[in-house]
Amino acid sequence: MPKSAGIKSKTIFQFHNGQRQERTDTVACEEPLEIKLAFGKEGQREHRSLAITMRTPGQDEALAIGFLFTEGIIGHASEVIGVRHIGQALSPESAENILLVELSPGTPVDFGQLSRHFYTSSSCGVCGKASIEMLRAVNLYYPRHGFPTYSPKQIQQFPLQMMDHQPIFEQTGGIHAAAAFDEQGQLLCLQEDVGRHNAMDKLIGETMRAGDFPMRNQAIMVSGRLSFELVQKAAMAGVPLLAAVGAPSSLAVELAESHGMTLIGFLRGRRFNVYTGVERVVV
Numbered sequence: 001m002p003k004s005a006g007i008k009s010k011t012i013f014q015f016h017n018g019q020r021q022e023r024t025d026t027v028a029c030e031e032p033l034e035i036k037l038a039f040g041k042e043g044q045r046e047h048r049s050l051a052i053t054m055r056t057p058g059q060d061e062a063l064a065i066g067f068l069f070t071e072g073i074i075g076h077a078s079e080v081i082g083v084r085h086i087g088q089a090l091s092p093e094s095a096e097n098i099l100l101v102e103l104s105p106g107t108p109v110d111f112g113q114l115s116r117h118f119y120t121s122s123s124c125g126v127c128g129k130a131s132i133e134m135l136r137a138v139n140l141y142y143p144r145h146g147f148p149t150y151s152p153k154q155i156q157q158f159p160l161q162m163m164d165h166q167p168i169f170e171q172t173g174g175i176h177a178a179a180a181f182d183e184q185g186q187l188l189c190l191q192e193d194v195g196r197h198n199a200m201d202k203l204i205g206e207t208m209r210a211g212d213f214p215m216r217n218q219a220i221m222v223s224g225r226l227s228f229e230l231v232q233k234a235a236m237a238g239v240p241l242l243a244a245v246g247a248p249s250s251l252a253v254e255l256a257e258s259h260g261m262t263l264i265g266f267l268r269g270r271r272f273n274v275y276t277g278v279e280r281v282v283v
Helices: 060-070 132-137 152-156 158-163 167-172 196-210 228-236 250-258
Strands: 007-016 019-028 031-039 046-055 080-085 098-103 176-181 187-193 219-222 241-244 262-268 271-276
Touching (some): 007 167, 019 167, 152 271, 158 219, 158 262, 167 187, 196 219, 196 228, 250 262
Parallel strands (some): 031 098, 241 262
Antiparallel strands (some): 031 046, 080 098
């Protein structure tokens, strides 16, 4: 398999039974991405820095579009009229780490209402939430009640399908993934990133760019645990079923239930737990 752009090689020393051996290993890339916005009416355009996130390079446009959507800044991909990297000439090493997103002249942006500091890390996503109630209030789509449905066998196949489409994980073992599945349980799209929140934003952004949105007919599975923010992002996109390898938090369960979402945790092998929305799992 060819090396991915999201991977770097590193000389390491491996110890086994007390013996040292020098070898080459691969690690997942983690680099900063600054997202800048260009917005406003023609002749009155403004450029403002919006966020800095630590991410795995690649699919930056999808990441930015998904992030803007899940933060309530845009509601449709059509509100983005251009995305490009604008690295500084004096700093060629940062050429791919500054992204300018051009919003349509009719897309309003009120920085005074963005009452949170948009600094994100790969581990925790956006920090400095103004309030949980604010997040609950920002929602664009809701899933259809009781639809679509999946059999336990279809759900059990989610992680198996993902394994065949995670090249960076295969080479490093150190990256998260988010994948979308259709109503028949077949994998549609998978995104990888060192940050679980970034992987989700990339998945939502790519789906928006493809025009298959909202995601009312799709299920999503993520690696790791189910946090409140992952449920919030999925809920905004109208996702009816969200599954994960790990456990959900109490707040994630509460939010999923309030949005009519099926929430599944500990999806491993032939077992999984359904925390909310069991009506979508048909035996």
